[in-house]
Amino acid sequence: xxxxxxxxxxxxxxxxxxxxxxxxxxxxxxxxxxxxxxxxxxxxxxxxxxxxxxxxxxxxxxxxxxxxxxxxxxxxxxxxxxxxxxxxxxxxxxxxxxxxxxxxxxxxxxxxxxxxxxxxxxxxxxxxx
Amino acid sequence: xxxxxxxxxxxxxxxxxxxxxxxxxxxxxxxxxxxxxxxxxxxxxxxxxxxxxxxxxxxxxxxxxxxxxxxxxxxxxxxxxxxxxxxxxxxxxxxxxxxxxxxxxxxxxxxxxxxxxxxxxxxxxxxxxxxxxxxxxxxxxxxxxxxxxxxxxxxxxxxxxxxxxxxxxxxxxxxxxxxxxxxxxxxxxxxxxxxxxxxxxxxxxxxxxxxxxxxxxxxxxxxxxxxxxxxxxxxxxxxxxxxxxxxxxxxxxxxxxxxxxxxxxxxxxxxxxxxxxxxxxxxxxxxxxxxxxxxxxxxxxxxxxxxxxxxxxxxxxxxxxxxxxxxxxxxxxxxxxxxxxxxxxxxxxxxxxxxxxxxxxxxxxxxxxxxxxxxxxxxxxxxxxxxxxxxxxxxxxxx
Numbered sequence: 001x002x003x004x005x006x007x008x009x010x011x012x013x014x015x016x017x018x019x020x021x022x023x024x025x026x027x028x029x030x031x032x033x034x035x036x037x038x039x040x041x042x043x044x045x046x047x048x049x050x051x052x053x054x055x056x057x058x059x060x061x062x063x064x065x066x067x068x069x070x071x072x073x074x075x076x077x078x079x080x081x082x083x084x085x086x087x088x089x090x091x092x093x094x095x096x097x098x099x100x101x102x103x104x105x106x107x108x109x110x111x112x113x114x115x116x117x118x119x120x121x122x123x124x125x126x127x128x129x
Numbered sequence: 130x131x132x133x134x135x136x137x138x139x140x141x142x143x144x145x146x147x148x149x150x151x152x153x154x155x156x157x158x159x160x161x162x163x164x165x166x167x168x169x170x171x172x173x174x175x176x177x178x179x180x181x182x183x184x185x186x187x188x189x190x191x192x193x194x195x196x197x198x199x200x201x202x203x204x205x206x207x208x209x210x211x212x213x214x215x216x217x218x219x220x221x222x223x224x225x226x227x228x229x230x231x232x233x234x235x236x237x238x239x240x241x242x243x244x245x246x247x248x249x250x251x252x253x254x255x256x257x258x259x260x261x262x263x264x265x266x267x268x269x270x271x272x273x274x275x276x277x278x279x280x281x282x283x284x285x286x287x288x289x290x291x292x293x294x295x296x297x298x299x300x301x302x303x304x305x306x307x308x309x310x311x312x313x314x315x316x317x318x319x320x321x322x323x324x325x326x327x328x329x330x331x332x333x334x335x336x337x338x339x340x341x342x343x344x345x346x347x348x349x350x351x352x353x354x355x356x357x358x359x360x361x362x363x364x365x366x367x368x369x370x371x372x373x374x375x376x377x378x379x380x381x382x383x384x385x386x387x388x389x390x391x392x393x394x395x396x397x398x399x400x401x402x403x404x405x406x407x408x409x410x411x412x413x414x415x416x417x418x419x420x421x422x423x424x425x426x427x428x429x430x431x432x433x434x435x436x437x438x439x440x441x442x443x444x445x446x447x448x449x450x451x452x453x454x455x456x457x458x459x460x461x462x463x464x465x466x467x468x469x470x471x472x473x474x475x476x477x478x479x480x481x482x483x484x485x486x487x488x489x490x491x492x493x494x495x496x497x498x499x500x501x502x503x504x505x506x507x508x509x510x511x512x513x514x515x516x517x518x519x520x521x522x523x524x525x526x527x528x
Contacts, residue, residue, distance in 0.1 A: 010321065010351070015493045019160055027495040028349075028393070045321060047351045050154050050242045053262035058160030073322065077262030079139045080132060084264050088165050 002067035004121065005039035006108040007031055013059075013078070014051035022064030040112040041066040042103060046075035056081030060091040068093060068114045072100040132268035133276070140259065142276030146238055151177065151270035152226045152250075154184040154242030155263040156213040157472065158206040166264060167212035170271070177217035178273035182226045184243045185412075186210035189467045189475075190222070191442060198474030206473070216267065222467035223441030225340065225412040227254060230443075235362060240275050242266035244353075245344035245411045245489065251354035253339050255362040257281045260353045280324075280354055286363060287372030288356050290320055294329030295383030302525045303330055307506035308387075309338045310488025313345025315382050315390040322351040323377075326370035332359035337417055344411050345488030388526055394491040394504040397482075399519045402433060404481030405500075406514040407470045408507065409439035410490040417507075418448050422456040424511040430461030431517035435477055442466040462514075471497050482519055486510050 008030055011017075016026035022037030036059075046052060056078060059065035065085065069078055074097055082093040094114045106112065112121040137145060155163065187206025189195050196203050214220055221229060226241075227249045233239050233256035241250050241258040242265070250256050259279040261269060269275050279285050294303065294312075302308050316325060334342075334357055346352040356364035364370035408421060421438060430436040438457065440448070445466050448454040454464060470476055471494040476483065483500040485491055486507045494500040505513065505521045513520045 012348075012351075014159070015496050025496045027396075028492065045351060047321070047349075050244050050247065050260060050262040050266070051157060051159060053264050054155065054157075054159035054163050057162040057166065057264075061160065061162040061165070074139060076136055076139050076265065077260065080136065080262055080265045083132065083135055084162070084166055088162060088169065 001113045002038055002040040004042050004106050004108055004110045004112045005034060005036060006042040006106060007044065010045040010047035011043060012047045012052055013055040017055055017059060019055055019059040019062050019064055022059065036066045037064045038067050040114065041069045042106050043069060043071050044100065044103065045071065045073040046078050050077060052077045053081035053084065056093070057084045057088065060085030060093060061089055065091070065093055069095045070103065070119055071095065071097050072103040130272055132265055133272045133274065136265050137276035137278065140276045140278035142278035144277050145274040146277045146281065147273060148179055148240050148269065148275050149237045150179050150233060150239050151181045151266060152184060152241040152243065152246055153181055153213060153218055153266045153270055155267050156183050156186045156210050156218065158187045158209045164205065164209050164212070167209060167216070170267065171212055171215055175216055175271050177270040179270055181218045181270045182221040182229065183213055183218040184222070185224050185468045185472065186222055187468055187473050189465055191466050195463065195465055195475050196473065197477055221441060221443060223412050223443065224469065225414070225441055228412065228414050228441060228444055238275065238281055240266055240269035244347035245340070247353050248343035248347045248355065249340055251280055251286070252343060252356065252361050253336060260351065286324060286354060287374050288324050288326035288370045289377045290323045290325040291367065291376045291379040292316060292319060292325050292327050293379065293381045295381040297384045298329070298387065305525050306338055307525065309341040310345045310486070310491070310504065311387055311391045311394070312382065313342040314349045314394060314488045314492065315386055316355065317346035317348060317350030317352050319380060319382065320346065320350050320352055320355070322353070324354045324356070326356040326358055326364060326367055328358050328367055330357060330360065334360040337414055340411055341488065345492065348489045348492040391504065391526060394488060394502065396495055396501045399482065399503055401481050403484060403513055403518050404478050405435040405437065405476050405483045406510050407437050407483060407485045407490055408487065408510055410469055410471065410485065410487035412444065413438055413440040415444055415447050415453065418444070418453050418457065420507065421462070421511060422453050422460065424508055425460035428460065428515045430514045433517045434514050435463070436461060436514040437463050437465050437470050437475065439465045439469050476500070484510050484513050484519060
């Protein structure tokens with residue numbers, strides 16, 4: 001499915017993701033500059049703007065969206081963005097919810113597979129530094 | 130309907146309830162996906178079923194000359210705004226629909242988008258909305274119903290976190306307007322998506338300050354409701370804000386955190402000549418426009434500075450009628466409506482330091498338009514606009 005990108009802080013995609021490049025652009029976020037494209041985004045929570053649905057759908061159209069989003073907290077705004085991306089462009093971005101303590105077990109860079117409502121990862125497969 | 134039902138599933142609602150009105154944020158262009166979605170609705174013959182106001186779009190349709198981006202982008206932004214009018218939205222194009230005459234009343238069930246409007250609606254009006262995002266807001270307006278979940282229900286509106294202003298926050302700062310964008314940013318970081326009760330402000334905090342607090346809190350955290358004890362209608366007392374429950378946590382915000390938060394909202398460049406000043410985020414109220422005009426008095430914006438104030442077209446109409454708009458223009462202020470200066474290419478040059486009195490503007494403008502922001506009070510912004518260099522009176526923060 002994709003490699004995990006573990007975000008240490010919540011992120012609002014609006015003002016936080018440039019859908020033209022897939023880059024994290026929130027200057028207040030410690031991981032500014034990370035590229036979200038095709039990664040499995042491990043996100044403690046969405047944050048802020050209600051425009052994040054549009055940004056996610058636009059990223060899907062532009063081909064810069066994450067492969068999947070795994071959240072520690074339910075987020076209607078991201079779920080709807082993903083639903084519209086599927087409806088308009090047939091591009092599926094699974095948005096799943098895990099208990100925060102389960103979320104914390106996924107290491108950055110692990111290969112994560114998302115199928116149905118299950119998230120599995122193999123932490124032995126890590127990208128080389 | 131499918132989107133509304135899906136929303137109900139995500140929120141765990143078992144039924145839908147009717148709404149009185151909606152505020153739709155989807156009319157701001159974020160790329161072709163936003164037009165594709167609106168076009169799908171228009172082609173399907175959709176129309177809103179409840180009175181619906183529209184949030185900001187990309188273009189100031191009354192002052193289109195203020196746009197400094199490509200004509201093609203302007204056309205796409207305008208097309209999207211018009212699509213939402215075709216769907217039945219009122220062309221209010223404001224992020225502060227709570228400043229319109231026919232705003233929702235206490236206890237009304239509504240569907241609002243736009244994070245600052247959501248927090249104001251729940252906290253200050255006592256009307257009830259969940260955090261609706263783009264697409265969902267228009268879907269709810271078309272269906273006329275929302276999932277019976279989240280902040281639509283009394284139990285979710287109780288505070289679960291208590292935030293106290295620490296004893297070292299001086300009275301002069303508690304009574305200063307410039308506290309609110311900074312306190313809101315700090316509160317958002319601490320509260321995240323939780324409903325907090327804020328204790329320690331003088332009673333009867335006015336709507337403009339509550340607006341500044343909420344907008345900043347909804348930028349730095351996913352805050353959709355905050356009880357300001359002694360000021361907001363569901364929090365005459367802390368006990369009522371807690372709804373008889375016990376908070377999960379209590380914490381304090383003191384001067385150390387406030388000073389650090391204020392510093393974090395200023396990127397620097399304080400020593401270079403000022404490029405621009407942007408006020409009115411969220412859209413200025415008539416009282417705020419009057420305050421800015423009073424602060425200028427007979428003085429004018431320096432020739433080297435671009436000074437913009439954003440407001441809603443309905444507030445502008447009232448300001449025109451009362452002569453406030455003329456006084457602002459006389460002072461060299463440009464009035465922007467229908468959009469905002471940090472979401473569209475409006476500033477002619479964002480290269481040098483740009484001063485703002487808004488926590489939300491200070492939070493988003495660096496990422497959105499690459500501005501190097503200096504946060505100050507409204508008085509600081511006006512003084513700096515006149516002199517052409519950054520002037521900040523930090524006395525309230527130093528005691």
